[in-house]
Amino acid sequence: MFEVRFHGRGGQGAVMAAQTLAEAAVIEGNYAVAFPFFGAERRGAPVLAFTRIDSKKIYSKTQIYSPDCVVVLDDSLLDTIDVVAGLKPGGSVVINSRDKPEDIDLGISVKTAVVDATSVALEILKAPITNTAILGAFARATGIIKLESLEEAIKRRFGEKLGEKIAERNSLAARTAYGKTVIGTSKGIKKLEPKKQWLPTYQELPAGGSLIEGKTDAGLIGPGSFIENKVSGWATFRPLRDREKCTMCLLCWFYCPEGTIVRISDRGDLMTNYDYCKGCGVCANECPVDAIKMVRARV
């Protein structure tokens, strides 16, 4: 049995990638299952999806804890999630990144395939939806499925849901990424420590679950504690403000759903705190004097 775990962000199509991979395996005469991890997924939040492929019928229904291959649709996840957790010896990793495999530190030295799927997707699909591009890299890196059957699966899956034209472009994205994939070995230096959790005993737990502002070993809790949750990894683009052009109309400050744009009245100035920017682009779209431009984040 060959097991694949997909790490992505909501909206990048990790679930669709898992399903398409399963379909490609079925086209080649194998058995396959694909399913997502169910949680409170939101666009941009880390998500999981799984695919199992076998030549026999598959009876296992659990999540995949020791995959043969891990596919990472967004390299910003590497900073917060131990993607290689449980990876089988001799397994491989496929990452959407602009770096070379040798420059990527996964905590273990392992066969790593890299492709800049975001650029491929932006160029061909005009949207940062990286699922089909990364599947092209997967086919090249593992050889578990042929590129032809992958393209056929994309045509079936996407054609049925989104129409032939979009299917054609997605299939082109897979082919392009297949050609651009670089295979090497990752570095194994860093130690990823799992994020500490606040685990109170029953005596410490407040009545009715009501919390006041507090500080624990795991960080802030209670009102306003989300401020420690950095969400910059969600962004594909980020805004750049031209101070010369800006007329301080404050519309961007008013509209920003994240509170990324901070106003300092004393100085009569605006600041952008990129730690919280999810790159929605509302500020750039609404600026009356076009003083805000969206540029690629994490270059």
Added chain:
Amino acid sequence: MITIKELPDENLFTAGHTACPGCGVAMSIRNAIRVLGKDTSVYVPASCAVVFGTTFPYGAWKVPFFHTAFENTGACLTGMQAAFEKKGKKVTSVGFAGDGGTYDIGLQSMSGAAERNDDVIYICLDNEAYMNTGIQRSGGTPFGAWTTTTPVGAKVQGNRRFKKNLGEIVAAHEIPYYATLSIGHPLDFIRKVEKAKNIKGFRFLHMFTPCIPGWKMDPAKTVEVTKRAVESGMWTLYEVENGEKKITFKPGKMKSVRDYLMMQGRFRHMSDEDIKKLQMWVCKKWNLHYKEKGAPEVCEIAPPEEHHAVTEEHREMHGP
């Protein structure tokens, strides 16, 4: 009247929450709480706002926050306000419920609070479907819209019912203040929240909040789409103060509803016939609200004159 410049710097709804990029609900919440200020206590029923705003033990709110079940926003607000009054505290109790929690599930509780004219502010964040649970149709879903429970098939495409007129239902309780708001009209938005804050009794603010995944649109267009909605007549900005209705923002020439629909993936499947039907519904609404402007050119079909006559068209629209 407050302008954007006069709003306080401080964020009472902090950054770092986990809403989708470009979320209309997050925008509305942030600015509403900016105007309402620190002496506010918030209730949120089951909705996106509770998931992205508070994930135990973390929270984005810097004001007291309370959450229990889906259907009791009105009742909880009443209880909160009663407790504050008993303790002699001057606090504004505000409830942020979604359209599912107001149009359908929370209607009885909201109606009760309105009937008692409790001194609270009820805010409905209307994103026109149950978005938190994965886009199911609600009473607020407009005609033709795709949701997972009104799918697009060969025979029937999208939602076949028209958006419920919640404004009339709420106003019929003869409450002191009802207003519709849109984030794309900041001055109108701030003025209405400020006005509601200073009125005593049950106040209802109905906010139009685009949902990026549910409406299947570009996150950068959140604000633009609300402007387009007002220009086309899909959303009207008005207030009802002690039974007196007043239009607070008059758009210029009426724009075709098609422009608004084509910005969103949830409407893109609509047939010409369906768009015509929706346009007729909008025209009726437009004529009702902007009487002096007269029937706009885009209304190809004149609205039926006899309101209560059951015509073939009516039967098709509303069922037998």
